[in-house]
Amino acid sequence: MIRRLSQARERGIPEATVARLPLYLRALNGMAERGLATVSSEDLAVAAGVNSAKLRKDLSHLGSYGTRGVGYDVEYLIYQISRELGLTQDWAVAIVGVGNLGRALANYGGFVSRGFRVAALLDADPEVVGDHIAGLNVEHIDELEAVIRRRGVSIVVLATPAVAAQQVADRVVAAGVTSILNFAPVVLSVPEGVDIRKVDLSIELQILAFHEQRKTDRMTGGPTMAEEWPEAVDL
Amino acid sequence: MIRRLSQARERGIPEATVARLPLYLRALNGMAERGLATVSSEDLAVAAGVNSAKLRKDLSHLGSYGTRGVGYDVEYLIYQISRELGLTQDWAVAIVGVGNLGRALANYGGFVSRGFRVAALLDADPEVVGDHIAGLNVEHIDELEAVIRRRGVSIVVLATPAVAAQQVADRVVAAGVTSILNFAPVVLSVPEGVDIRKVDLSIELQILAFHEQRKTDRMTGGPTMAEEWPEAVDL
DNA sequence: GTCCTTTTGTGAACCGGTGCACAAAGTGAG
DNA sequence: CTCACTTTGTGCACCGGTTCACAAAAGGAC
Ligand SMILES: NC(=O)c1ccc[n+]([C@@H]2O[C@H](COP(=O)([O-])OP(=O)(O)OC[C@H]3O[C@@H](n4cnc5c(N)ncnc54)[C@H](O)[C@@H]3O)[C@@H](O)[C@H]2O)c1
Ligand SMILES: NC(=O)c1ccc[n+]([C@@H]2O[C@H](COP(=O)([O-])OP(=O)(O)OC[C@H]3O[C@@H](n4cnc5c(N)ncnc54)[C@H](O)[C@@H]3O)[C@@H](O)[C@H]2O)c1
Numbered sequence: 001m002i003r004r005l006s007q008a009r010e011r012g013i014p015e016a017t018v019a020r021l022p023l024y025l026r027a028l029n030g031m032a033e034r035g036l037a038t039v040s041s042e043d044l045a046v047a048a049g050v051n052s053a054k055l056r057k058d059l060s061h062l063g064s065y066g067t068r069g070v071g072y073d074v075e076y077l078i079y080q081i082s083r084e085l086g087l088t089q090d091w092a093v094a095i096v097g098v099g100n101l102g103r104a105l106a107n108y109g110g111f112v113s114r115g116f117r118v119a120a121l122l123d124a125d126p127e128v129v130g131d132h133i134a135g136l137n138v139e140h141i142d143e144l145e146a147v148i149r150r151r152g153v154s155i156v157v158l159a160t161p162a163v164a165a166q167q168v169a170d171r172v173v174a175a176g177v178t179s180i181l182n183f184a185p186v187v188l189s190v191p192e193g194v195d196i197r198k199v200d201l202s203i204e205l206q207i208l209a210f211h212e213q214r215k216t217d218r219m220t221g222g223p224t225m226a227e228e229w230p231e232a233v234d235l
Numbered sequence: 236m237i238r239r240l241s242q243a244r245e246r247g248i249p250e251a252t253v254a255r256l257p258l259y260l261r262a263l264n265g266m267a268e269r270g271l272a273t274v275s276s277e278d279l280a281v282a283a284g285v286n287s288a289k290l291r292k293d294l295s296h297l298g299s300y301g302t303r304g305v306g307y308d309v310e311y312l313i314y315q316i317s318r319e320l321g322l323t324q325d326w327a328v329a330i331v332g333v334g335n336l337g338r339a340l341a342n343y344g345g346f347v348s349r350g351f352r353v354a355a356l357l358d359a360d361p362e363v364v365g366d367h368i369a370g371l372n373v374e375h376i377d378e379l380e381a382v383i384r385r386r387g388v389s390i391v392v393l394a395t396p397a398v399a400a401q402q403v404a405d406r407v408v409a410a411g412v413t414s415i416l417n418f419a420p421v422v423l424s425v426p427e428g429v430d431i432r433k434v435d436l437s438i439e440l441q442i443l444a445f446h447e448q449r450k451t452d453r454m455t456g457g458p459t460m461a462e463e464w465p466e467a468v469d470l
Numbered sequence: 471g472t473c474c475t476t477t478t479g480t481g482a483a484c485c486g487g488t489g490c491a492c493a494a495a496g497t498g499a500g
Numbered sequence: 501c502t503c504a505c506t507t508t509g510t511g512c513a514c515c516g517g518t519t520c521a522c523a524a525a526a527g528g529a530c
Contacts, residue, residue, distance in 0.1 A: 014516070014517070015516085015517095016516075016517060016518090017517090018442055018445050018446075019438070019442055021441070021445075022435075022437065022438040022441040022442070023422070023438070025441075026420065027422075040476085040477065040478090041477075041478070041479095042477085047422070048422060049422035049424075051518075051519070053479095053480095053518080053519055053520070053521090054517090054518065054519075056477090056478065056479060056480085057479080057480075057517090057518085057519095059478095059479090060478085060479055060480075064478085064479075066477080066478055066479080067477085067478075067525085067526065067527090068476080068477050068478040068479080068524075068525040068526045068527090069475075069476045069477050069478075069525070069526040069527050069528090070476080070477070070478090070526070070527075071476095071477070071478085072478090084445070085441050085444055085445045085448075086444040086445055086447065086448030087441065087444060089448070091440075091444055091447070093440070100338070100339040100342045100343060101339045101343070103335070103339070104335035104336045104338070104339040105436070107335045108335060108336070108436070110420065110436065110437050111436075111437065111440065114437065114441070115444070116437075116440050116444075154447055155440065155443055155444070155447065178447065178450060179443040179444075179446065179447045180443075181436075181439055181440060181443060185261060185345065187258070187262075187282070187283060187284035189284075193450070195443055195446045195447070197439045197442060197443055199434055199436070199439060200257075201340070201343070201345065201346075201416075201434070202257065202345050202346065202349065202351075203254070203257040203258070204416055204432045204434060205326075205328070205346065205351050205390065205416060206256070206257040206260075206320050206322065206349070207253055207254055207257070207432060208390055208414040208415075208416060208430055208432060209320055209321040209322065209326055209350070209351075209390070209414075210253050210256075210319070210320045210321055211414065211430045212321065212326070212389055212390065212413065212414045212430070213320075213321030213324070215413060215428070249486070249487070250486085250487095251486080251487060251488090252487095275506085275507065275508090276507075276508070276509095277507085286488075286489065287489095288488080288489050288490070288491090288509095288510095289487090289488065289489070291507090291508060291509060291510085292487095292488085292489090292509080292510075294508095294509090295508085295509055295510075299508085299509075301507080301508050301509080302495085302496065302497090302507085302508080303494075303495040303496045303497090303506080303507050303508040303509080304495070304496040304497045304498090304505080304506045304507050304508080305496070305497070305506080305507070305508090306506095306507070306508085307508090
């Protein structure tokens with residue numbers, strides 16, 4: 001039982017913890033800007049909107065970086081979390097599908113700030129190919145594999161229409177990319193080992209609507225029993 | 236123990252289930268378009284990308300809508316899920332912050348399709364106010380409360396810069412809205428009873444980067460122990 | 471040094487959710 | 501009507517994650 005710290009760090013940061021680390025990082029960056037040198041788990045937890053015990057347990061998975069009676073060194077913790085997340089290196093991102101959403105993403109400054117660099121924009125529409133957006137030339141989707149290879153793209157953002165998404169995903173995966181952020185409202189099927197994260201606007205709104213309905217039902221003493229199954233239902 | 240069905244339905248659909256219902260709904264709509272009348276839990280589960288036992292358990296929370304030996308009636312299930320999610324009514328959505336992202340959202344057709352109607356666009360920039368986007372006039376943020384009241388807005392989408400988000404959220408909540416979809420990278424603080432869902436691009440990318448790093452580390456037999464804490468760290 | 475205060479790191483109970491596996495319920499053939 | 505087959509609905513064991521609560525560690529006062 002020699003490798004105490006190593007044991008904690010190695011091969012096993014819970015997924016739920018990984019998802020919160022960026023939150024802590026953001027809060028810490030704010031604190032660093034305001035000149036704070038150290039922060040307690042309680043304060044950091046409040047800033048990140050979580051419970052302080054959870055925060056401490058999360059951080060304990062990275063190692064023992066706090067000082068009892070004092071708290072955590074802000075700069076040091078920023079470095080450790082950044083390193084853990086892989087933010088100390090530079091990630092080349094390609095955006096495929098340069099429509100409404102793809103353009104917004106390309107123009108968004110928030111990526112670059114933390115190790116992510118938009119390295120390529122790709123689209124199938126000849127009307128769009130050749131456009132200059134955020135200092136980048138939109139290239140034709142035929143160039144996909146070449147662009148991924150040449151620019152060392154390791155993360156692809158999918159912002160094509162739903163029908164094209166699977167087909168593009170297949171090519172992207174075949175080209176060796178194993179991390180995809182998907183905005184198209186489809187369930188992508190990819191081989192083992194490929195990570196997909198999806199952002200789905202419409203699902204978020206539907207979840208809000210569900211709770212909103214419950215809230216208003218409760219007020220108005222809404223229907224408690226299933227009503228009759230009416231005739232027509234639009235899609 | 237009289238009210239079996241009611242007991243199942245009433246006051247208690249697990250949050251995880253609610254988050255999956257939109258997925259099932261989407262898959263079902265696809266099947267309805269292709270003319271399928273019934274579907275087995277197995278097939279629907281595959282289409283939605285989940286385990287079939289999970290799907291059955293999820294659906295059992297809404298009631299007993301399947302037929303053993305046959306499966307589920309596609310149209311009927313679409314109706315039941317829609318009703319449960321509150322999609323049989325029309326929701327007025329306001330988008331606050333009509334920049335890159337706000338515009339993309341306003342132009343997006345995917346909302347309207349399922350009970351959500353963009354009823355207002357609001358911005359603080361006089362340059363933007365008055366623009367016509369997707370058939371809507373961009374109104375000044377000063378009109379926020381009046382617009383929410385007059386158009387019956389019950390869901391607000393926040394697409395302002397991070398610094399403005401909390402302030403806008405406070406006004407939105409004060410105006411009686413209890414459902415917010417937040418795109419700004421901040422932890423919003425709102426009173427009990429207000430539902431916030433956040434969509435955070437940057438967090439998604441960071442999670443992908445984490446796993447990507449692990450994958451490449453494993454291949455190259457990367458560092459197993461924490462390295463030295465280097466001098467400077469950029470934010 | 472001793473004592474008091476602060477705050478971390480974690481053991482352990484708890485909780486929501488997942489998935490296996492199967493009885494119950496339905497269909498259809500003969 | 502019976503038998504073979506299909507598929508749902510769910511009991512139950514399990515698992516990851518959350519939260520409480522506290523011992524252990526650190527710092528400061530004297
Ligand atoms: N705009 C939004 O706010 C929003 C919100 C939620 C989800 N989405 C989803 O994001 C995706 C993009 O939305 P959008 O509004 O930007 O759509 P869009 O139609 O404006 O843009 C899609 C772009 O993809 C390109 N494209 C089509 N097929 C392609 C292919 N095979 N390879 C490369 N490029 C291809 C098109 O030329 C077009 O430029 C859609 O799947 C949409 O459902 C968008
Ligand atoms: N564009 C993206 O792809 C993207 C991705 C992730 C997150 N975000 C986040 O979404 C938000 C919007 O991004 P964006 O790229 O559209 O920014 P943007 O600067 O293009 O647009 C912001 C808009 O909000 C308006 N605004 C500012 N203060 C306001 C106020 N008090 N009330 C009403 N409107 C106000 C501005 O006038 C501007 O039109 C930001 O918080 C950003 O961090 C954007």
